[in-house]
Every structure is written in structure tokens, then in C-alpha cells.
Amino acid sequence: MAFDKGMTERQIEFIVNGELVQVCVKPQDLLVDVLRDQLGLIGTKKGCGTGECGACTVIMNGRLINACLLLALRANGKEFLTIEGMGTPEHLHPLQQSFIDHGAVQCGFCAPGMLLSAKSLLDSNPHPTEYEIRYAIAGNLCRCTGYSKIVQAIQAVAEGNGKV
């Protein structure tokens, strides 16, 4: 980062996955680093650092954002959902199950962001067309799958083969 180092730390608090957290951050800190390094939520990935790959996608106050482009100070008072808050190992979210069933996960690096984007889509548009699905995940790059299986996995949930 090009900012002056040695800036004063400030305490902020926000809700992540239903839990209130308090962290100390420097003005130049980014949310993605606070989530990963201070809160241990490493499901949110760092890909490009420029908001183009979507690996750092999280949901903030109900809206999909790239955590690599949010200053941590701006997280104060807001509510976040990361991939860790989507389903549990015992009870996967229908989208997570569908991704497994359809072979939509290869290396897995894009999956957290991709799943949150898919969830955000289905939350507001439960029965999207294929175009609407591709439009909704346009900000999530996948280098492995070629997207077909991802789209099929989302379609399967959208068509009601799994409850959202």
C-alpha cells in the first residue's frame, strides 16, 4: 500500500456471520485482510486485489461486494456474510450441495465467491434464466471449470431441485 505507515489504529465493530466482532485496524487496512488475518476467516480469498476476479466476494448489508476494495474502517457498523456463514459441514446450503453434485468445484479457489454470488442472485431472483445467472456471476472468474457446471449447479437449485 502506498499510504504512510505508522497511522493510528482505530477500533471498529461489525457483525460477521451473525457474530459481533471488534477489531483494531489502521486506516489503510482492507476488509479482506481483516477477515483473513485478524478473524481467521480464510474462506474469503485474495485473487487480483483489484476487484476483477471476485475471489474476495462477501455480502455486506445484503449486497455483494469485493472485500479487497473496501477499507476496513468502512466495515464499522455493518453486517457481513462470508462463505463460512453459508451452510455448515453437517448441513450444506443447497447451492453448496448442488456445486458438489454437478462437479462445479475443481480447485475450489473461486467457489466461496461464486457461491455467495449465486446465493445473492437466488435471494432476489429465485428463478433466473441462464443469461441472468451468467450475468450475476460475471464478477467471479473461474480458471478451472469453464463455468458450465457452475451454471448448471445454480440452475438446478433455481429450478427447485433443491430448496433455497
Next chain:
Amino acid sequence: MPIAGGTDLLIHTQAGLKSPKHLVDLSGLGLSYVRKEHGMIAIGAMATFAEILESKVTRELDCLVQSAAEIGCVQTRNVATIGGNICSAVPSADSAPPLLALDARVKIAGRNNKRIVPLNEFFTGPKKNALKPTEIMMEIEVATLPPRTGTSFMKIGRRQAMTLAVVSAAALISLDKTGRMIENVRIALGAVAPIPLRAVKAESMLKGCEASEDLIERAAATAAEEAAPISDLRATQAYRRQVSRVLVQRALMQAWQKAQKA
């Protein structure tokens, strides 16, 4: 340095291209509105493109809605602001051609002053705008559309999504009471000149004339001549000039068709 959405600025700070000592967060200023007032549509500088896409107020401004839908991706649009896009003053700013076609005005506030600048005069060079160092953009204002008006926005890039504009074009056509004559027309081009620009010669070919496919084709050719494209890593000058003609022609045809139905 003020920070709006930050989706552009934070890329520059992280790359070391900008090193502000302080960032002033603009999100506490109440500039996130999209509203109608006194027959005008007022969009606060901090309104995000998602908010513009979702607002009923901006629904009639087709060309603006079309451009907002093609900016970045969902994640970008939820944070990026119209003020940030316009003040970046990059020649390829997606919201510039539609706002130029809509004859938008920029409301500016400084320490002790307020002023209004037509968007036409706001871009002064690549990445240069008319703001003085102590000023910020407060609002973008456009008039609600008169009857029998259609607008359209076209963009072409290196890919279908998440792409910088290689060429973009916006057009507005207002027809007269007979529905045949072009009472008003504005054409704007992006990414093909040092600033987003109005194709005024092409406009004067159309204004006051009977609308026709043939006339639109000739106006589009003139608009392409008014562009001053360069070759860069995304496209050649020749490609940009050719595609300017095509996009202006398509945008005018769409705007005309919509005006006929309006």
C-alpha cells in the same frame, strides 16, 4: 483526497499511483439519493450504479440504465458511484456518454461556493475535470424526458462483461408532434477522444429533419469523423473509427424506434 465508492481509487493507491496523506470519506454527506424534484431527475454523487439500476425514478433514462448495467459486475455496481465515475474523467467512463446525451448538469460545492457546470464542459482532458482542488461534485441533474423521446446506449469491449469500453455511444432522439421530424437529438461518444464528447456535427445533420434510416446512416458516418480515436493495447485507431460509426448508427436507430413508441 476524497473517496467515494473507492473501487477505482483503491486500485490506484495499492498500485502506488496515488499516495494521498488523507482520505476523506464522502459517504456521510447524504449524497446517495436518486429523486425527482421540480421536473428534474437529481442523482446524488454518491448514488451507486446498483441504486441507479434499481430506482424507479431513473427508469425512463434508458441510456443511463443501459450503461449502468454494463459497468463492472454486481460487486462493482454495489459500491461504485456515479460521482466517482464522472469525476475520474477517463475517456471511457461508461456513464459519460448517456449523461451527455441527456444534457446533464453537474452541481458542485466548494468551501464557500456552489456552482453548476454543464457536463459538456466538465471534462477538460483525459482524467481531468473542472473541479477546483477544494470542490466536490454534489449531484448530477437531468431533465425528465419530453414526450416522443427515445434514448439508447451501446458499448463494445474486449469481452462481454467486466470490460472497459473500446468504443461507446449514446443517443437521444425527440420527435415532433407529427412523429416524423427530429425535434431534438444528441449523440455522445466515449473512449474515442481525449474526453467523452458530443458529436455536434452529426447532431446538426439530424436536427429539424425528417428521420430516416438513410439520414441516420449518414449522421453516424459524420459522428465517426468527429471522433479522435487512438490505437492502444485494446484496439487500433481504425477499428475504433469504424466501430464508432456502427455504434452511433445502432444507438440512433434504437433511440428513434423508442421515440416512435413513446
